[in-house]
Amino acid sequence: MSGTSYSGSGSVTVTLDGSNRTATLPLLQGTIGPSVADMRKLYAELGIFTFDPGYGGTAACDSKITYIDGDAGVLLYRGYPIEQLAEHSSFLEVAYLLMYGELPTPAQKAEFDRGVLHHTMLHEQLRSFFNGFRRDAHPMAVLCGVVGAMSAFYHDSLDINDPEHRRISAFRLIAKVPTIAAWAYKYSIGQPFVYPRNSLGYAENMLYMMHAVPAEEYTVNPVLARALDLILVLHADHEQNASTSTVRLAGSTGANPFACIAAGIASLWGPAHGGANEAVLKMLADIGHVAHIPDFLEKVKDKNSAVRLMGFGHRVYKNYDPRAKIMQQTCHAVLAELGIKDDPLLDLAVELERVALHDEYFVSRKLYPNVDFYSGIILKAMGFPTSMFTVLFAVARTVGWVSQWMEMIEDPAQRIGRPRQIYTGAPQRDYLPMSRRT
Ligand code: CMC
Numbered sequence: 125m126s127g128t129s130y131s132g133s134g135s136v137t138v139t140l141d142g143s144n145r146t147a148t149l150p151l152l153q154g155t156i157g158p159s160v161a162d163m164r165k166l167y168a169e170l171g172i173f174t175f176d177p178g179y180g181g182t183a184a185c186d187s188k189i190t191y192i193d194g195d196a197g198v199l200l201y202r203g204y205p206i207e208q209l210a211e212h213s214s215f216l217e218v219a220y221l222l223m224y225g226e227l228p229t230p231a232q233k234a235e236f237d238r239g240v241l242h243h244t245m246l247h248e249q250l251r252s253f254f255n256g257f258r259r260d261a262h263p264m265a266v267l268c269g270v271v272g273a274m275s276a277f278y279h280d281s282l283d284i285n286d287p288e289h290r291r292i293s294a295f296r297l298i299a300k301v302p303t304i305a306a307w308a309y310k311y312s313i314g315q316p317f318v319y320p321r322n323s324l325g326y327a328e329n330m331l332y333m334m335h336a337v338p339a340e341e342y343t344v345n346p347v348l349a350r351a352l353d354l355i356l357v358l359h360a361d362h363e364q365n366a367s368t369s370t371v372r373l374a375g376s377t378g379a380n381p382f383a384c385i386a387a388g389i390a391s392l393w394g395p396a397h398g399g400a401n402e403a404v405l406k407m408l409a410d411i412g413h414v415a416h417i418p419d420f421l422e423k424v425k426d427k428n429s430a431v432r433l434m435g436f437g438h439r440v441y442k443n444y445d446p447r448a449k450i451m452q453q454t455c456h457a458v459l460a461e462l463g464i465k466d467d468p469l470l471d472l473a474v475e476l477e478r479v480a481l482h483d484e485y486f487v488s489r490k491l492y493p494n495v496d497f498y499s500g501i502i503l504k505a506m507g508f509p510t511s512m513f514t515v516l517f518a519v520a521r522t523v524g525w526v527s528q529w530m531e532m533i534e535d536p537a538q539r540i541g542r543p544r545q546i547y548t549g550a551p552q553r554d555y556l557p558m559s560r561r562t
Contacts (some may be wrong), residue, residue, distance in 0.1 A: 128389045130152040130154065132148075135149060135151055138152050139508075140172065147166060147169075147170055147172075149163065149166070149269065151200070156193075157193070157272055161528060167544075170360060172547075173322045174438070174542050175238070175546055176438075179364075179394060184369060184372070185372065186539070187234040187363070187528065188225065188530060189202060189361060189531060190202075190222075190361045190524070191363070192440050194438070194441045194443065195442050195443055196443060197446050197492075198443065199362075199446050201221060201222055201503060202226070202506055203399070205223070206357075206358065206446050206450070207446060207450065208356055209221075209357055210357055210358060213227075213324075213357060214353055214357070215326050215327060215356040215360070216233075216236065216237055216240060216326050218360050218523070219240070219360065220233065222523055222527040223294065223523070223526065223527045231559050239295050239299075239324070240298050240299045241299070241325075241326065241329075242247050242299075242300075242322050243295055243299035243300065244300060244302070244303050244320035244322060244329065245320060246300055246307075247277045247278070247305055250270065250277055250304075251317065251392065253273055254266065254307060254308070254311045254317075257311065259314065260312070263512055264303075264389065264393045264399075264511075264515055264518070265307055266308035266310055266311065266312075267301075267304055267305055267389055267515055268386050269386075270307075270391060271297075271301065271304060271382060272382060272386035273275035273382075274296070274297075274382040275380045278293070278296055278382070279461045280292075284378060284381070290530055290533060291301040291384055293380075293382065294381070294463065294526045295382040297382070297385055297522055298522055298523055301518070301519050302320075302326070302329065302519050304335060305519050306330060306333035306334045307333070307520070309338050309515075310333075312511070314361050315337060316337070318332065318334075318336045319339070320332075324344065325349060325353070327352040331348060331349055332344050334508075334512075335383075347457075347461040348461070351454055351457070351458045351506065352504065352506065352516075355451075355454070356516075356518065357520075358451065358495060358517075358524045359447075359497075359517050359520035360520050360521065360524050361521070361522075361523065363440070365395060366394075367389070367391040367392040367525070368524060368525060370390070370527045370529060371384045371385060371387060371388040371528060372529065372541065374537065375529045375533065376532065377540055381526070383530055384458045384525070385522060385525050385526070388518075388521070388525045392514065392518055392521060395434070398521070399514050400434050400435055400496040401496040401499045401500040401513040401514060401517060402500065402510050402514055403434040404435040404471070404473075404497055404499075405495055405510050406434075406470050406502045406510070407433075407434045407435075408469050408473060408501075411472060411476070413472070414471065414475045414476075416478050416479075417472075417537035418479070420476075421433070421483060425484075425485045433491070434496070435493055435494055435497030435498075435500075436480060436486065436492065436493055436494065437492075437494065437495045438494045441492060441494065442492075443491035443492060443493040444492045445492060445493060446494055447481075447494075448493040448497055448498060451495060453501065455470060455502045456504050457505050458506060459502075461475065462506075467505065469501050469504070470501050473497065473498065473501060477493055479550075499523050503516060535537070
């Protein structure tokens, strides 16, 4: 049984097609959101599995961290609307909120900031680890490899049953992932690694480690630091998405947190998930000009082509992704700050969005821009290369992964994640010696 008691009660009776059996399932009610039929005893009592590839209708865990209402376009972190956090909060405050459930007092915030901002350096031997990669390796490959390798360097915080070990590992991950990300970039362009400066803020430090060089003074533009901080806030957590579910599944086996977060990074990399921000820019470059939008959309709508409108559509949102709205406004502010009056990519994106939102194909399928549609344009304007976009997403989401991992480990009902299947392969048969095979 779960360690949580669910408000509300009742049950739902389902008739099982193809048999004359019915099953009465308890109905669980969370704080908000739809009721959830409790399937846990279905197999034990009736010998029947549920079939839900892609988990479109399955709640895999209970969680108190993030809530999404996909029809209304609502996203809450610990109950607070993303719009309010984007306007008033900061990434480290959001990190505290996601991890501990409440907004910090000034003293809690100061202690938390100190804990994160003073653990930004990597074990010096991790530095030589980078040299094993090709210079043209994708920075997500480097990030995934080096974060996984952290489990070989921080042996003193690997006991997942010790709350203090869990806390230290969480802090190490949140503090060191930006350093690894920045170094992956520096390595790819052949520049020396820039060590973190703990007097800088989180986003500020990241910009510094990426763009500074030892030979010159470098001052971080505060508007760009604020914009990056906002982007990190918007990407910090998103309920049980593919990478978070990957982290939980890996963590459910008792694997150490560094290995689990490396698994999350691998899952995030795909173009259907975090890799979409990189894919959007490639798509815009391929379209090239507003005049080519109609032809491009015809390809997207053609069932025989694999082309998708990247940065559009979402498994949960059937309305405008609230993060995309904020991202669009931020895009204009960042370009204005940088003195970019006409950005052909932004013009193309705005027109592509306008045309798609009036096209029956997208309207009928409730396909709206998601968080990735505008983020790439902002990040490019800020001087990040395309290959770093998903890396920045991973930096932000590390906070969400760590929070979800901690919640899972602390849940007394936690069990190894072990889905079942419908087996459609050959029935049992006897081995045939090769001489008798034709
Ligand atoms: N372009 C064209 N058609 C689409 C798109 C799209 N971007 N997204 C969904 N559809 C169509 C799809 O072909 C299907 O049509 P039909 O009913 O005729 O077969 C219908 O809409 C439902 O799509 P689905 O594939 O069942 O939806 P899903 O929930 O499995 O996929 C998604 C969600 C995000 C993978 C998908 O919308 C997609 O591939 N979008 C583009 C990639 C992208 O932007 N990903 C970022 C997601 S947000 C950030 C994150 O999670 O990391």
